[in-house]
Amino acid sequence: MRTLKFLLEKEFRQIFRNKSLLPILFVLPMVQLLIMPLAADFDIKDIRVAIVDNDHSSYSRRLTEKIGASGYFHIEGFAASYAEALRLVGTGSADIILEIPPQFARNLVKEGDQKVYLAADAINGMKGSLGASYLTAVLTDFNNDIRVEWMQPQKMEPQPTIEIVQENWFNPSMNYPFFMVPGILVILVTMVAGFIAALNIVQEKEIGTIEQINVTPIKKWQFILGKLIPFWLIGMIDFTIGLLIARLVYGIVPVGHIGTLYLFLSVYLVALLGFGLLVSTYSDNQLQAMFVAFFFIMIFILMSGLFTPVENMPGWAKVISHMTPVTYFIEVMRMIVLKGSDFGDIRTPFLIVLGFAVLLNAWAIFNYRKTS
């Protein structure tokens, strides 16, 4: 116990004396939390539409105005022909083409039926498909408007239609920061715990001080605890600051119990520190550790469901996704912070992450040898 006290004293002194490490530990994550959610916004606004109006009737003008007024579209220009509109897409100044055929109004009035042509630039698949579906929604709406106008004077029974009304639960205004901030916070804690711990131990190897430690009676578990505890605490502090920023800047107040959140975090940090420790036992220098940790953390993040829903991944990717602790924490974060889930709801991910913690640390301790 006394040995551990000396180890901790030394670690804290070194951490707080390291002028380049402190900003990395405390300032960088916070800056990222302030910037990333703004950038990682999947809400599509300002879709640029090029309109080819071959009709020039009052109906076609009404449709155009409706599109412009929806808030999601920006009418980039009116093209004389489809080919000209396509050139606008080609130069990147328009995302969607809406072609209104000649005789649009006439056919609409006479035959009660008219098709319009819609083409979307799908290089950015998300923007293309969302834009097209928004535009379809506007068209449907337009369709309903004119139907109402025509049916009413005839006093006929309206045709039965099913209207779908959507309500978004847990994030009613579909606010992206609500969705992204808890996830990004997980990533930040992951980086601090996974990277810094790995680099720190490898640094001792590189300088050669670990050899001096290895000839002292310091036990393996003492040395490892001496390394884990400081970074565990830093992870906790970073997370707390992150939660405060989420509250003050993004107005996110966890709906669920904060104790449950911290309980999960404390185990999660042990798992991630175990990962860092494991990387350090396999690396001889900081460069090596950096690349190995970077490789895995990239996979962790991309497979974690932060950016793309895990449910949409192919089977093999789902398997990988479920083999990374990050996936579980992002899931649990969103459950507790946005939905207000309690411990009963997160029991399974909790036990899985506990398993990760035990496995990774046991492996690391096994692999760290005082005698080669």
Next chain:
Amino acid sequence: MTDKAIVCKDLCKQFGDFTAVNRISFDVNKGEIYGFLGANGAGKTTAMRMLCGLSYPTSGEATVAGYNVYRQQEAIKRNIGYMSQKFSLYENLTVRENIRFYGGVYGLSDSQLKEKGVELIERLGLGKEMNKLVGELPLGWKQKLAFSVAIIHQPTIVFLDEPTGGVDPVTRRQFWDLIYHAADQGITIFVTTHYMDEAEYCHRLSIMVDGRIDALDTPAELKRKYSARTMDEVFYALARGAKRSAD
């Protein structure tokens, strides 16, 4: 048994099909200053690492301070001090913090820590530099400090791996004063060096060539045996036949 600090018999270390240390046998008496010489790559550091419990021998027997190198490494580690070729104090801790840390992990009590710290700083004349980061000290002082820290817990044996590499002659001389002072307190010294004048300071020494110990005796006796005037000539006579290239 009790008057031997190190007993080593047919100790071997093999890395793949490379025999780094080839059946070396020697004893070190308690309180002795034992020089462990050899060219670069002769296997000195490997042999020393086995004796310190940092590396498992491939075969052979050895006891250090009465403890077996295969099974009782933790007991060995409590009873030895070690100073490696690489400087191994924490450069981003102060002189005082380093002393406190290493003293602490060797189980010194708070009062011992204070007492030892004061004594050590005084002996090294580091009073003014006590709160300076170790990284800011000149190399010679770093080495003297590293040695003093290595023996802070009064070990039975201290292992020194080229402790005076890159240090000026005056500081080397002071360093050997520290070694003699430690030997007077009953600490056995096991030292490797490339300086033949330092070899003369040892009570007994062995010279390793290509993983084997080719000579073991007092400096005077070795010079007589190889009919050489200086230790330099003895070393040349032995190391000339080395097959291994330097590491």
